[in-house]
Amino acid sequence: MGLDFLQLAYMYEVLAYAAGAAALFGVAAPNSGNARILVKYGTDEQKRTWLLPLIDGQLESGFSMTEPDAAGSDPRSLTTEAVREGDDWVINGHKWFTSNGFAAEFFIVMCRANDPTGELGKPGQMTQIIVPSKTPGVNIIRGIGIFGHSTSDHCEIVYDNVRVPMENTLAGP
Ligand SMILES: Cc1cc2nc3c(=O)[nH]c(=O)nc-3n(C[C@H](O)[C@H](O)[C@H](O)COP(=O)(O)OP(=O)(O)OC[C@H]3O[C@@H](n4cnc5c(N)ncnc54)[C@H](O)[C@@H]3O)c2cc1C
Numbered sequence: 001m002g003l004d005f006l007q008l009a010y011m012y013e014v015l016a017y018a019a020g021a022a023a024l025f026g027v028a029a030p031n032s033g034n035a036r037i038l039v040k041y042g043t044d045e046q047k048r049t050w051l052l053p054l055i056d057g058q059l060e061s062g063f064s065m066t067e068p069d070a071a072g073s074d075p076r077s078l079t080t081e082a083v084r085e086g087d088d089w090v091i092n093g094h095k096w097f098t099s100n101g102f103a104a105e106f107f108i109v110m111c112r113a114n115d116p117t118g119e120l121g122k123p124g125q126m127t128q129i130i131v132p133s134k135t136p137g138v139n140i141i142r143g144i145g146i147f148g149h150s151t152s153d154h155c156e157i158v159y160d161n162v163r164v165p166m167e168n169t170l171a172g173p
Pocket of ligand 1: 074100
């Protein structure tokens with residue numbers, strides 16, 4: 001719709017008044033935020049594979065940023081690393097509170113990029129990478145208990161040598 005951030009915030013507020021409305025209108029986190037990232041930074045191929053089914057309601061997604069050993073208030077403290085090996089990224093890290101963790105077909109994972117060739121800029125720059133949830137090494141440990149419930153779909157996830165192709169990078173470091 002071409003709305004800016006503030007216009008979108010007001011629209012989300014109105015659309016979310018009724019129970020279930022946020023999901024019905026497709027404005028529920030984390031899908032809505034991920035859709036916006038893909039609209040703005042996705043390649044045509046990424047949009048075809050992930051964005052269109054996401055906004056059609058055919059699949060779910062998650063955004064994997066916060067880490068148990070780092071203050072979420074300060075993204076500079078994130079340690080999850082993506083090391084470039086040839087045409088792949090190999091991701092290692094520990095995340096938690098990844099909402100939609102059990103249902104998501106893919107995660108957008110916030111990592112530090114380490115490209116030994118130097119082609120992609122300085123080591124340690126942040127990058128976001130699309131990781132299909134069925135990729136070997138994506139280990140969903142548990143749904144974290146919140147608001148008095150013993151579990152939830154806000155998941156703790158260990159990314160253990162998760163290998164995805166470079167074309168899964170969003171924009172660049
Ligand atoms: C229900 C739920 C869903 C979530 N979903 C997601 C998700 O889908 N993906 C994801 O990546 N994350 C998710 N999160 C995590 C959320 O983004 C973090 O909890 C948030 O960023 C805060 O980080 P933290 O928990 O590490 O707290 P901290 O950053 O450790 O903060 C703890 C306390 O310390 C205070 N504090 C921190 N730094 C300072 C400072 N420098 N000076 C003074 N006070 C400070 C904070 O205000 C806060 O009160 C979710 C969290 C919840 C509860």
